[in-house]
Amino acid sequence: MPPTNRSFTARLERRLGDWARARLPFAARELAMFVLKQGWACLFGGLLLAAILITKAIWQPDWPLARYDALVIFALATQALFLWFKLETWEEARVILLFHLTGTAMELFKVSAGSWAYPEAGYLKLMGVPLFSGFMYASVGSYIARVIRIFDMRFAPYPPLWQTFLLAAAIYVNFFAHHFLPDIRLALFAATLLLYARTRISFRISSRYWWMPMPLAALLASFALWTAENIGTATGTWLYSGQHPQHWVSFAKLGSWYLLLYVAFVTVTLVSRSALDPATKSRSSILSR
Template identity: 40%
Template sequence: MRGLRQFVRFGWAQALSCMFPVVIFVSLAFTEWVSMPFIPRYDWLLLICLLMQWWMLKSRIETKDELTVITLFHLIGLVLEIYKVNMGSWTYPEEGYSKIFGVPLYSGFMYASVASYLCQAWRRLELKLINWPRPYIVIPLAAAIYLNFFTHHFWIDIRWWLLGLVIIVFWKSWVRYKVGRINYRMPIVLSFILIGFFIWVAENIATYFGAWEYPYQSEVWSLVHLGKVSSWLLLIIVSFFIVAVLKQIKHYPTRESSYVHNPPFYGYDKTN
């Protein structure tokens, strides 16, 4: 029963952390099944995302510092979307007033929702990083991962080399988290894989509801290739690093927990 209670607590913390992604999925389903008046569907989705972001900030579910990280990841995702769409990787076939170079602006919020989840889960589960590599190692690795999403279209795809480097660099790194009063820990690489897998599941739901469309889904919907898990795993590292930098710079108390009496949870804690 104790294990079951802990599992429920962990699941509830995860559910609260996923509020933004859940709103996006519900909005995708609702606008797919219900014909929306006045403006195209993509524009409705943008308005819903903006209202959700405003509400989360107004209700103090998100902090201004977290909003900065989310906005940055929104821009990173939007640039990637514009490039990928114009390279023919996928399309947004519906009309919309808020489309730029074939990409609706709401698409950036799908990336931002990932950063929102990371920020929320970090606070609710009181995450601490153990043996996190030095910035001069992580920054070039994160930059290479992001650039490879662009360069593999006209150069070799080095994602598998990058995945190998990720395993080597983060082999001794752990993430410690708290459920109730009990501390747990997990290898950081395993957490990357799990998050990447569940984003792949979410991607299948999103494409089913017409968020975007891969070329092989133009005639009939089919599962997104499982190989996309590796892409999401790599992108998660970029977002995880951005959030970790925020947590390194800002050691402020929150409603869920206080870091005043705790050691820094980013950096070079060598204890287990």
């Protein structure tokens, strides 16, 4: 039977902390724990990326199961195990599913528009989009939900919720609309700074709290996602229009990930607002009455 609470992961995290505290000076310890906790938070995405690399290295074209279909099965099994072993809560799973669906909708549109393609065969594909692609977006939602909990994050001062929802909706719509209308991403970049420039993310590594401006955190996370995307294109799992697997993904895609992270974060706040500053939570409770 799986653990009935988070004691398993709590013990594992505590053991990692005890190991670092016993062997490293303060600065090195904090850095080591930061890296370990970040890796633990992005476990879903890391496992999916590892599966992409391993399957690319070993898969043979004459095998009865297509590589894309194997990735779908792996992603489903990984998500089930995360819930079974309490690595994610059911509340987190609901918001991850929501981001999974919005990401899949964007994949269907972008592939049909020719922005990128999935060149390999597979049965578990919809309009040219393999079903594992939605789990790549789900891994971003999983990371955000888990990193908030693992680092005991707080966001303050947090903007009014209606403004964050409006900005997230504008960002999401622009991913579709710029194919037909002028691209407003420069205005959206400016809007993220205007709305979130004052927001500090407080996070605890071991016993001490640190903080970082929210736009800087989003930029660093988007760089990590851009790096992971380069691994995906290098393996030929998906390719942008006109791109060769040996070519780097355009730096413009880093900006796309930066904006999409705000959509993902606002999606998380739809079901979990415990990390937001009390003033924001008070406003949201008044609006919900």
